[in-house]
Structures are given as C-alpha cells and as structure tokens.
Amino acid sequence: MEKRLIDPSQVKGWGIDADPKNDPTYPMKARNNGEHKGYSWQRPTQQRGDVEVLHSNERPHLTAVFGTSTPPRGLSGLLRRFAFRYSESSYGHWLPLMAADRIGVAEGYVEDLARGHIPNVFAERGWAAEWKYNRGSLLLRIGVGVAVISAAVAYLSSDTD
C-alpha cells in the first residue's frame, strides 16, 4: 500500500460531515472499503501455461485466470503487442488494436486459403437468411451494387479510349 503523505486525523475538521448513508453505489455494491488496502485479498491459484497473454499496463501482473483464445500472431500480433505498451486511457492503446483487428481479417483469409478452405463470405454473412426474410432489400442492395460497378466500369473504360 502507498504511504500517506498527509495524516487525515491532523487535518482540521476531518470527517465532521461524513455520512455513511450517502452511498450512490447502493445496492449495486456491498461497500466494505477493502480496496483502501490495495491488493490485499488472498489471490486464487495462478493459472499457468505458455500461451502469450498481453496484460494491461494498468495492472502489475496477469490475473489469476486468463483467456487463451487466439493468441497474438503475425503482423496483427506485432501491433497488439505494441498497443499494450500504452495504458487503457490512451489512443496509443486502442487505435493499433482496431488496426490489428482489420489486419487480422486479411490474415484470416490467408489462413483459410492455406488450409485449402475458400471462405464462403455470403454464407458467413447470413445471406441465406436475408434471402428468406428480406429478399426485396437484398435484391435492391445487389442491384445498387451492380449498377455502381457497371457505372464505374463504363466510366473507366470510356476514360481509356
């Protein structure tokens, strides 16, 4: 626990208007002020394992248990490691993570293809359900897409001659 620089009992008027009933967190929280003592609880057994887990620099160590889904790897992993050098209060943390998420999508295509799987993007996006329940809007969107692409193709080909 950090050392107090000022002893409250020496401060004039200390606590004279304190009202323990003035607790806006009730009943969400059963206040016991345990956190005044810092990391004082008996920590659960520490999970072990060799999976790479990035931890927020706003905590001193890994939590007793942690998730092991999809450890950082590839270019997105490099970015994620970089992001965790910044606190949760910094754009330096969140922006690289967002970028890494998008790069991860591209890496996902490469991984799929590498194991001989061509992802069916339409199925993944649930277009079967759109076809069943929202056909009009789906056709309209496809129509608009086709129109935009044909217009672009027409424009580009007219430009080249």
Add this chain to the structure above:
Amino acid sequence: MNYRGPLRVRIDEKPMPEILHPQDAIVRVTRSCICGSDLHLYNGSVPDTRPGMTFGHEFTGIVEQIGGEVQKLKVGDHVLVPFNIACGKCVFCQQELYGNCHESNSEATAVGAIYGYSHTAGGYDGGQAEYVRVPYADVSPTVIPDGMDPDDAVMLTDVVPTGYQAAEMAGIQPGDTVCVFGAGPVGIMAARCAWLFGAGRVIVIDCVQYRLEFARNYAPAEVYNFKELDDVVLFMKKTTDWMGADVCIDAVGAEAAGNAMQSLLGRKLLMQGGSATALHWAINSVKKGGIISIVGVYGPIDTLVPIGNVLNKGLTIRANQASVKRLLPRLIEHVQSGVLNPKALITHRVPLEYVSDAYRIFSAKLDNCIKPVLLPPSVRS
C-alpha cells in the same frame, strides 16, 4: 462458432477446451443465446476482437469435467453460467461487484471478464459452441433449480439480471415515470422490471415496430416509434407535463440509430465508443435532479454526450455490467413464482450450425426476431 471479421461468422471444428486452472470446469453447452452485446463484436466495433474467436456469453450446459479445486459443482450438473467471470475473492467480488472482478481479465482493468467477448474482456472463448471452458466454476455457475425450464435458465445468465439491474439502478420510487430507450430483449426486460420497483408509468422508445408491439404487450408499456416523432426529447417533455421523465434507462448502447452524426462517428468511422444517440436523448429527456441508468454498452474510447446538461440539471448517472450472481437468488424466485416469464422473449430456436443466419436475423431484425437461442447438435438428438 468462429468470428472471421465484421459481419462474418461461421461454424468450424475447434479443439476441445481443456482444464487450464484447478477451479475450471468444462461444460457441454445445452443452450446459448445471441445478445445485443454480441452485435458490437459482430459489427467489428470492439477493439481487440480477434478473428478466430468464439463468441457467446449467455449459456447453460452440463458439467463434463472439473478441476482439482472445484468442490460445489459435480460432473453431470446442469448449470446456468452468468456472463461475468468472477473470482469471488478480490475486493470487488467481495463487494458483490461480480461484473467488475479484478482476477479474470488480464487485458483490461476497466472491464471485468466476459465469455466470448473479445480480448478487451479477457480473451475467453464463449458458449456459442458445443463445449466451453468455465473458470471459477464454484463461484457464479448455478445448478438450474428443479422444474425450471432451461429456456428460462438461459435468460437468467444475462437478459433478466441486466433488465432488472437497469431498473434497480434507476432508483425508481413509487409513481415514477420511467422511460426506457431500446425495445431489444434488455429494454423489454427493463420495462417489465420497472413495474416491480413501483413505477407509475413506463414508456418504451424504439424504431422497430414489431419490437414496440412486443414491449407494449409484454412489459406492458406505452410505446413510441422515434421515427414517427419529430423530436424525441420534446415529445418526452410534453408527455410528462413539461417536467421530463423521473428516470431514463439506456438499453441501446453503441449501435444506436436516430442521429446521422452520431451514427457516422460512432458506427461507421468508429471514431467514438459507439453512437450515443439514446444516451443523449436520455440525458435530455430526464427531469432535473433525475437519474440515468445505463446498461447499453459502449466502447472504451471517448463518446460524445451532452455532459454539460448532466451538470446543469443535477443528474445522477448510474451504470454497470450486470452483477448476475448478486441478483440471481431474487430473480430465480421471480421466475419460479411466475412474476417474470423470460422465455417468452425467445422467438427463434436455431441449430448451432446455422449461426451465420441467426446472427443476420437478430442483427438485421428479420422475421420479428426478439431473442434467438442456438441449440447444439447434442441437445437436438
């Protein structure tokens, strides 16, 4: 279930989860829901959502395996698993803030751990799967009481406690006018629970007509479609004798529609932690000295809200992830006594293999969907 990128999810074979900690259990999933919170992931707006992850934080299942320190749960127990992963020992768990546990999410301090909810919420694979690893198995997972319908049980993992806590945090006094933004499962449940705290009038605002109809009958509530109102805030003032609602509940979160600038910044460009339209309306529709209860989820970066009005009107803002374990005993009673009927919100029962379609149906609000539940093959045979 395997997330591949924004709006892309599919079914894949993945290795069986293993016991990685002596307090772990492995659970064979019997039901898992898709939640409005999953839509933030599905849309790609939660930072550190890694392709390859399995989502799903609302599930029930049978305990298949337990670690050495697990004492209460037994193999074969059918459990409902609250969405928060909580250690039960840290100061926050000791104060019943189970949604704010400090020993389960290494990646962030500003949020507790949630199954299948990006690495920002701990990096755990979730329950939209056949099997799932459940840490701290003795703390939150609860054996489904005899006679309880598993459909009710799965709704107790998130929707019911979240709706209830939304109403609880709103500090409703008898006779209060409560305005709930959002007629998704959470908003509908919040409107239902507002009555339990003595509300005198419950208003629900959304733009999806079939959901409003559902809320009107289920809560019951007065419902208004914001697309038909010129100005939601002005409407709220007029309908409350120019005072504003006593409390407003934001049960929408980052995906809010209704304001082009918020949608552009928050949903398209991802330059803020979501589109804060509902929260904006809530702050401006509540009376002076009123209370705003937020359960709608926003991202971790800055979000534009009229904070000046919060100050000038003397508002109290209360918000949290629901503390499911804290609320479960009371809510189990309410379900058993028939006061709450959560399974009525389930409109779609979809085989897990059709997870891509289920996400689309829920997110695009097709086929009058309120709440979809995914059924793995093992419970269908």
